[in-house]
Amino acid sequence: MKLALTELRRRPGRFSAAAVILTLIAILLMFLGGLLDGLIASSTGAIRAQDADAIVYSDTAQASFVRSRIEPQTRAAVEAVPGVTEVGGIGNVQLGARIPGKGPRDLAGVALFGYEIAPTGVPDAPPAGQAWADDVLEADGVEVGMIIEVGPARTPIEIAGFVNDTTFNGQASLWASPDTWREVLSANRPDAQLGPDVWQALVVRGDGADLPALIDAATGGATTSFTVDDAINETPGIQEQTSTFNQIIGVTIAIALVVIGLFFALLTVERTSLYGVLKALGAKSSTIFAGLVAQAVVLTAIASLIAGTLVVLLQLLLPPGSIPLLITPGRIILSTVLLLVAAVLGCSFSLRRVLRVDPASAIGTTS
Amino acid sequence: MFLAFKEMARAKVRFALLIAAIALLVFLILFQQSLQNGLITGFIGAIREQSAPVLVYSVDGQRVLQGSVITPAMEEQIRAAPGTGEVGLIGQGTFTGLPSGNADGESFDTTIIGYELGPDGSGIGSPTNVIEGRLPVADDEAVVSDADVRLGYDIGDTVTLLPGGKTIEIVGIAANAQLNVAPTLFASYDTYLDAVASVNPDAGTPLPNVLGVIPADGFTPAQAVASINDQSLDLDALTRDDAAAETPGVAQVQQSFNIIFLLYGLVVPCVTGLFFLIVTFQKANSLTLLRAIGAPAGRLVSSLLIQVVVIVGAGLALGTLLYYPLSQGALGGIALDFETGAVIFWSVLLLTLGLVSSLVAARRVLAIDPIEATTGQGVGS
């Protein structure tokens, strides 16, 4: 193996082209993964932040706030379920916000939530007319104390402070008291306004396994409830995005495998006589093959390192709001591991040839 | 030619691996091309395939139909603009719909676009590409987008809205007319109003989301847009194409895919170029020998280029073959299509890039000095 690594060090040129290709593929993997992560994160931040054991929608809502309505009697039924300790209403409305300093037709998309139970990282509801803002709005020049105008009715909302990672449906969220939310809703979306004790959904805390199922049973099927994780998965589009991206990533790994297999197969052909000499000198096939694998692993590791650096740079350079890219260490590590596995498997194309090299070929006239 | 094929026949594994790599890349590129087009068409196909040349949103709508609301005051301003010819109200809402044609009794997010019916169903905002059936001529009739038929929205099926139970009958199918990648129904404006009331009795009468505008005589759509926007900063008029292209998310999708295509597209010539360069080095001795016994350099280069064409061509064919069955179906809610244009574009591009990348190897072949056959050295060192 030391021999193989020495070759890598002394003859970087012949490996550099393969390294470039591997870097391209690694960038692809990390970019695709980052895109998926970014899409999911920006869609579901608000739900992920919910500190709850169940989220309750009405049964025909298909896990969508805007199509869900929970009447007071349904809420009462939920509160009565054994094991339930706390129930809070939640609702949102998605509007365009006018921010001082931005152009008259240049609105920021916001999702304004009214809530009773505070999500993780969000303080209790501020006074009327105020809201906590997700910090993505800072990129639009929003500051604490600033008053922004929400919706066609230009309802004024004062920014009480910032919270983090609570975006919803790709938009910045504003967290306000239930009364503020209802006011905004009826002023700007009269067709979607709700009666005084009607909510879009409920946030439930409680004990007991399978609380969502218990709740749905208690309401006689008038509700569809989910754990927070399930609610995230049920968010329209999430599952399709995830499976599509994962399939594309999977095929890309297969491509990496074939490319590495190809490159090392070519390299092995070229080194057949060298392997013959080494075997004549007493090298075992396993030693030679291990050297090959070591080279593949080192190349892949270097390619992943370069790719990782480049995608992190890309994320920094992207203007906010252009592409929903989220590069996490977890994603970089996962992509690297997948590539390393592909590298090791790709080398297997060369195994037969390495085994077949005959030490006797080292002796004799060169034909 | 003879040499080119003989060599490939004798080194099947190597060449097979290269073809496999190219085929997989081609397959992925074409598949993602379909995905991109399907996604964008699924998002805003309805906007592209409706009859109003100009759509006027409220600025607050941020170019999303559902977010836009046209107040009576705004409607007056629009009608008063010199560039405005005829005007039609358009409303859009998302509902939970239960199509009768669905065997499993599934319900789906269903978009209803309501427009003012004109004579025999056409009107401002009506679907322009009806491929089967007819336009609605009365309330509670609708034209559905073709991508939704397989979910149970076929001609003759009824869609029940939940809650409330309002039913709408499907009378026609339009091509590529989806909105928000969800089943989309075009119906009369009154049907839309009725639907809103049926699911939310608390709601008042909704205002129209956008107005469809036919430009006045002597005005192009672009001129009409400018004339309307001049009326008020609350108005956001757009031509049909701009309305489609500037829907939030569309640009993001296109930019993301552009980066993806760029990367995949680069991998192909890199792999091809590297492969042929290495192989040329490995054949050094035989190439030198051939030159020594009189083979013209041009012949050796053309032999190399023939291999490139055959390999890349085989990869393209195989990749397209893998892509075809996938392109006939759907992915999630996105209907996929066989993008002939993309196949042609990428075939030409990748073949050209493959040939260009192998020029590096070709240069090496041309640099061979036949005298080296006698000294025992070749192209390699």
Place this chain on the structure above:
Amino acid sequence: MTSAPTAPAPTTTALQMTGVRKVYTMGDGSDVVALDHATLTLASDEMVALVGPSGSGKTTLCSIAGGILSATEGTIVVGGEDISGHNAKELTKFRQEKVGFVFQSVNLVPFLTARENLLVVDELGKRTGAPAKARADQLLEELGLADRAKNLPSQLSGGQRQRVAIGRALMNDPALVLFDEPTSALDTKLGEQVMELIRTEMKARGTAAIVVTHDDRITRYCDRSVHVIDGRLDA
């Protein structure tokens, strides 16, 4: 047999081949006998030239003696070890420890320095570390290559590469060294120098050697010659 008087057999023989046959079966089913009933004995410090035209079987014999090829029939004992029935794994170990090779096309590892080329055998086998390094330096010194220790093969002359190969062959203190056409790529003068060096080194260490050659000029450097024609040994 030999022209010189035969000394009484020493207590250790480097090589004892008895009735060795190598038969290849061709694609069409017919058999080709590469080596037929070969019997050869080498004393522990004897140098033997194997002479014969191309295709005569001398390379086959050399390969079998070196444990690179298995015989179809017969017994082979090298340095006291019976390798007749060894499997591939055992032959590999045997080659690591008991045999040295100097190939016709030299075949140094092109990206390793002269010193590293000597250390390859230790790398592949026992990995003794410091003792191997010391031995390598000593050999390089003896072979007049001490100042070339850090050069790559591409930076060495043909004769220098040949000497590195000889050094590599001697690294594991083998019982037998096999030289395959050591002078075929060299001119007469250089060839004679190399043979001188080989003889000196072999004799100084008391190591047995087989020199495969078709060149009669160099047989005088060896203790005796054995002629091989059509797979049969002849004195």
